[in-house]
Amino acid sequence: MSLRITVWNEGVHEARQDPAGMAEYYPDGIHGAVAEALRAHLPDASVRTALLDDAEHGLPEEVLADTDVLLWWGHLAHAEVSDEVVSRVQRHVLGGMGLLVLHSGHFSKIFTRLLGTTCSLSWRNAAEREVVWTVDPTHPIAEGVPSPVVIPEQETYGEFFDIPAPDELIFISSFSGGEVFRSGCAFHRGRGRIFYFSPGDERYPVYHQPEIQRVLANGVRWAARPDLQRTAPQVSNPARDWFLEQQRS
Template identity: 85%
Template sequence: MSLRITVWNEGVHEARQHPSGIDEYYPDGIHGAIAEALRAHIPTASVRTAMLSDPEHGLPESVLADTDVLLWWAHLAHGEVSDEVVSRVQRHVLGGMGLLVLHSGHFSKIFTRLLGTTCSLSWRNAAEREVVWTVDPTHPITEGVPNPLVIPEQETYGEFFDIPVPDELIFISSFTGGEVFRSGCTFHRGRGRIFYFSPGDESYPVYNQPEIQRVLTNGVHWAAQPGIERAIPQVSNPERDWYLT
């Protein structure tokens, strides 16, 4: 069964041309670059893009019902995302849709709602080197990913990262300034699988790196559950003494 992938980007940086270099690195937007990479790595997949400015943010019920994995990139406009759309996405994740939250999407409404914490962190944007270390080489998301994965220039993220203890910690990053960060981790919510991956600032061509594209591709394959019945797990109360029959 071919995968159905939706790449969501708020698109604010592209619309405001800030930073100015985003046109050079991502002429079709960050969502366009990610979608193009996924089409190249998963040629049988159906890949669509959606943006904040689209009707219903490009995520009506029909699109989410037709999505195995949703990738979410956002930065400046978290508060502009409709609560109705967030609730719709949450329902689909709980029912089994995969979710990849990228970079500053850690502050998105959907991520903070699903994790139940502030998801805040320390940061500094000084074009420093990031070294991404694999800490779980048995995990399928790490397949074919070099250890370490070096990003020449990137925004610095650092601990403390206010998230629940991850179900699986896959990558940690170290930076030129000495910070360390849990840069790749997974969570399960309901029937859905969530992968957070921090590398990918709008100021640098991180998503053009083949190694980063490989991580995203692996993450999509891990999070996808094609054919799963999209239903939130329900709690039932059986009749008493059923075990005695």
């Protein structure tokens, strides 16, 4: 079964904030660059894009039902995302849809809701070098990814990163300014798999690096559960001694 992927981007830098500057590295938007990378690494997959300004932010029920993995990039317009759409996405994640949250999407409504913390961190944007170290080389998301990956210029993220302890920590980053950061974290919520990956600021061509593209493709493969019937865990109230009836049958 071919994977069905939706790449969501708020699109504010591209359309409102800095369209000329964005055109230098991302003429088709960050969503366009990420989608192109995934098509190259996952040629059998179906990849669509969606934007904040689309009707229902491009994430109506029928799109989410037809999505195995959703990638989320946001920065300036977290508050503009409809709570109704967030609840819809949350329901699908709990039911088994994969979610990749990228860079400043750590402050998105969907990520903070699923993790239950502020997801705040330390940051500085001074075009510093980032070195991404693999700390779990056996994890599927690390497959084929060199360690370390060197990003010549990137926004600096640093600890403390206010997230629950990751179920799986795959990458940590060090920066030339001295910070360290848990840059690749995996979580499980309900039946859904979530991967947070921090490299990828709008000012730098990070999403064009082959190693970064490989991480995203691996993340999609890991998060996807296409054969899973999409239902969230539910409360049940079995009668006493129900298991005895099953043993008799």
